Amino acid sequence: MMKFIKNVKMLNEQSELIETTVTIVDGRIEALGAKQPDAAEIIDGKGHLLSPGFVDLHVHLREPGFEHKETIETGTASAAKGGFTTICAMPNTKPVPDSIVNLKYINSLIEKSAKVRVLPYGSLTVAQSGDERTNLAALKEHGAVAFSDDGVGIQLASTMYEQMQDAAKLDMVVVAHCEDNSLIYNGVMHEGKRNKELGLPGIPSICESVQIARDVLLAESAGARYHVCHVSSKESVRAVRDAKAAGIRVTAEVCPHHLLLEEMDIPSDDANWKMNPPLRAADDKDSLHAALLDGTIDCIATDHAPHTEEEKCCGMVGAPFGIVGFETAFPLLYTHFVETGKWTLKQLIDWMAIKPAQIFNLPYGKIEVGAAADLVLIDLSKEQTVNPESFESKGRNTPFTGWKAKGWPVLTMVEGRIVYEEAK
Numbered sequence: 001m002m003k004f005i006k007n008v009k010m011l012n013e014q015s016e017l018i019e020t021t022v023t024i025v026d027g028r029i030e031a032l033g034a035k036q037p038d039a040a041e042i043i044d045g046k047g048h049l050l051s052p053g054f055v056d057l058h059v060h061l062r063e064p065g066f067e068h069k070e071t072i073e074t075g076t077a078s079a080a081k082g083g084f085t086t087i088c089a090m091p092n093t094k095p096v097p098d099s100i101v102n103l104k105y106i107n108s109l110i111e112k113s114a115k116v117r118v119l120p121y122g123s124l125t126v127a128q129s130g131d132e133r134t135n136l137a138a139l140k141e142h143g144a145v146a147f148s149d150d151g152v153g154i155q156l157a158s159t160m161y162e163q164m165q166d167a168a169k170l171d172m173v174v175v176a177h178c179e180d181n182s183l184i185y186n187g188v189m190h191e192g193k194r195n196k197e198l199g200l201p202g203i204p205s206i207c208e209s210v211q212i213a214r215d216v217l218l219a220e221s222a223g224a225r226y227h228v229c230h231v232s233s234k235e236s237v238r239a240v241r242d243a244k245a246a247g248i249r250v251t252a253e254v255c256p257h258h259l260l261l262e263e264m265d266i267p268s269d270d271a272n273w274k275m276n277p278p279l280r281a282a283d284d285k286d287s288l289h290a291a292l293l294d295g296t297i298d299c300i301a302t303d304h305a306p307h308t309e310e311e312k313c314c315g316m317v318g319a320p321f322g323i324v325g326f327e328t329a330f331p332l333l334y335t336h337f338v339e340t341g342k343w344t345l346k347q348l349i350d351w352m353a354i355k356p357a358q359i360f361n362l363p364y365g366k367i368e369v370g371a372a373a374d375l376v377l378i379d380l381s382k383e384q385t386v387n388p389e390s391f392e393s394k395g396r397n398t399p400f401t402g403w404k405a406k407g408w409p410v411l412t413m414v415e416g417r418i419v420y421e422e423a424k
């Protein structure tokens, strides 16, 4: 099957937008900038931006076990609508991918209903209990993309250390949700100014940063590749920056909401503003921006975390942590940071496609001859208001309702197959 995309603009090596065409044969990019072949299905790109499909190292699809929040089908439809073509699914499902049997089961569900490429994590401990270590070699052999216990921090240093040693032997990345349980203090938002105004218990920044500081030293000793999830605080940024300077093999991600929002933006005791780690102070947000720009933070990940309206209805204290992210990530970041001149379009695409793929050594996230035709067409001038009712995700839990943004994906393709197309 041959497909031909005409009339699109793509960034070249010099970061200029140039007009091009794409010829796709058997799901791969056969040629860029070639003339229209005769025997092809033609897609008119209407002058839109052609970007590599985004790669998200941190997502929650909820299936198996929590299908009332999301399924692989709805989660990947949401990803496709957001322009994501490869997503890495965190292991806090039921069952947890902690054994060959469970990972095979999850892979069979992915095979049945995923609209985009889903690469599952294997867990670091059995049932994510933090206790018994999983067999990383077996999980790798059955397709685990990396290892994580996201959702909870690994409390015991020895557990983390021993899994890092095993992962290092396999040349696999250990991906950490850093949270010291003894420092949560039943908090539901950042321990700062706004939580006191709202009378809500706070989570101090050290809850995250002390575990990152511990882990980078463990990674150094184990010789492991170590990736930090959802960095939120300036102390965490410093720990990662110092570790990189010391030559430790650490990478880090930041979520759109931590770049766009801060604690003082939280309007009320509304659980659509509750996520882990929480929105922190203005200077924390500033440090995350500086860290992206200086390379301390390597990429952007959504941490798409759908929950039901019932779970999120009634204030922060009883609600689960997490917000959805796929369908708003690119437009919000493009509008707030590229259109305003803070970032270049190239930087944003690097952080959402190229860098995340590199961290896991994935052959995706780039547009070149021979690569999989994982592509997204984006209408940079289309302006639209964020409306959760229109989400493909089952989750409506976003703090961005009503935000205006430009830069909406209009067509997403995985290996040359159209997996999302804007309604005409």
Ligand SMILES: NC(=O)N[C@@H](CC(=O)O)C(=O)O
Pocket (backbone or CB within 6 Å): 060, 092, 150, 151, 152, 177, 274, 275, 276, 277, 303, 305, 306, 320, 321, 322, 323
């Ligand atoms: N980020 C969140 O607030 N929640 C995530 C878990 C996690 O990423 O730690 C979830 O699974 O709901």
Ligand SMILES: [Zn+2]
Pocket (backbone or CB within 6 Å): 150, 151, 152, 177, 229, 230, 276, 277
């Ligand atoms: Zn997490």
Ligand SMILES: [Zn+2]
Pocket (backbone or CB within 6 Å): 058, 059, 060, 090, 150, 151, 303, 305
């Ligand atoms: Zn997560």
